[in-house]
Amino acid sequence: MSIILNNLTVSYQRHPAVHHISGRFADGDATAIFGPNGAGKSTLLKAMIGALTPDSGSVDLNGHRRSDIAYLPQQAEIDRSMPVSVLELVGTGLWHKSGPFGGVGRDGMARAIEALEQVGLADFALRPIAALSSGQFQRVLFARILVQDAKLILLDEPFNAVDAKTTEDLLGLVAQWRREKRTVIAVLHDALQVRAHFPHTLLMAREVIAWGDSATVLNDDNLRRAVDTAAHWQSQAPVCGLDGARA
Template identity: 50%
Template sequence: MLQLENVCLQREGRTVLRDLSGRFPPGSLTAVIGPNGAGKSTLLAALAGDLPPASGRIVRAPGLRMAYLPQISALDRHFPLQVHEVVALGLWPQLGPWRGLSRAQRDQVQAALHEVGLAELARQPLQTLSTGQFQRMLFARLILQDAQFLLLDEPFAAMDEPSTQDLLALLQRWRDQGRTVVTVLHDLAQVREHFSHALLLAGHAVAWGPVTEVLQPAPLQRAGYLLPALHAHTLRGHCA
């Protein structure tokens, strides 16, 4: 579905990730992990198409439907919208700028809200939502996007434990439906318990494969988990 071929990524002229090659197994849950500055969010932006590689290439299957959820801190929570209106944006490719929702589409919105436990808050303004409720709403929008490949950047940051467990269960359902999910995470216990694969970054791919192989002491130490954090500015080498 999606493959990286010797990808090198830069931001503001600085190399953040280099020499990255591999593929995400279809129908897998992959956790992208690594110390601060390892290039995790940069990678997701590139996979989503928001950041072109400085060198190498990212190959996507023709017609691949993708959805991208950036970090919640990057989202504006002050738009004068209600919860159901934000969720309905997941149907945007079907609607375009001028068409209203059909009865069937309104039912889809309500069903997505019900699946994430927000059915009773459909008419609430965004400003009234807690962090957990806001993230649940964004997951409802993802449901309506019906993507084959989902990119989630720290989706459980600052969330309460019940909300986190509910959304982790939703990821499991997506996997069971054959969807591929790539998620930036910091909690290695969550990775061990809920994810099948992991990509360990430290400016390059330290390890990439089944979780049981990646979360071993040696690769974690090489990535800086047991040593002072390795930041991107310490990278040697540049994009070709």
């Protein structure tokens, strides 16, 4: 499933976090979004799922619906104090099929248990989500994505605060999604990991620094340019005139 950004600008109180980005994500393959802190990576994902409205430009899902997208937010954005069991949380991945108040049914329950087995947490099904470690919780969120069976998978820093073994297991799922020709887009901070597992990279610092094959994009010059761009940022980006120029 191809996703295209057309001159996309997304701002907070008119200060752009994503500024005039255009390009196409590789269809049925994995792309990393890479860049310094504050580069607009999370903002871009939120615009892609429709949680933020662009100031200008658009996200073209190529005829697909938002419900074809599975999204993993940063853990810090999830309220884990909710009185919900692991199995119930994984079951919410079937929301688009069951409706907000519908039960997941016997088949849905079986799929959720199968997904928990796949991430190695079947024994944790009835535990409250509040009782999980960060790494276990991340496995549960990946199980939720498995039951969603989405064509487009967006992951925001999926391996943050996750140990080496869990990272390796979850990267195995990314490899499986690539074999299944799903489009995977992940915000990452580890260039070695990107080079090894994500064939394509969008390197950004509010704007596109480079976008293409990871081996080409992640060269020293480009990485330096991204860091230099960030080093000259003011606390807020200048207001955007939306015609391509800063106002």
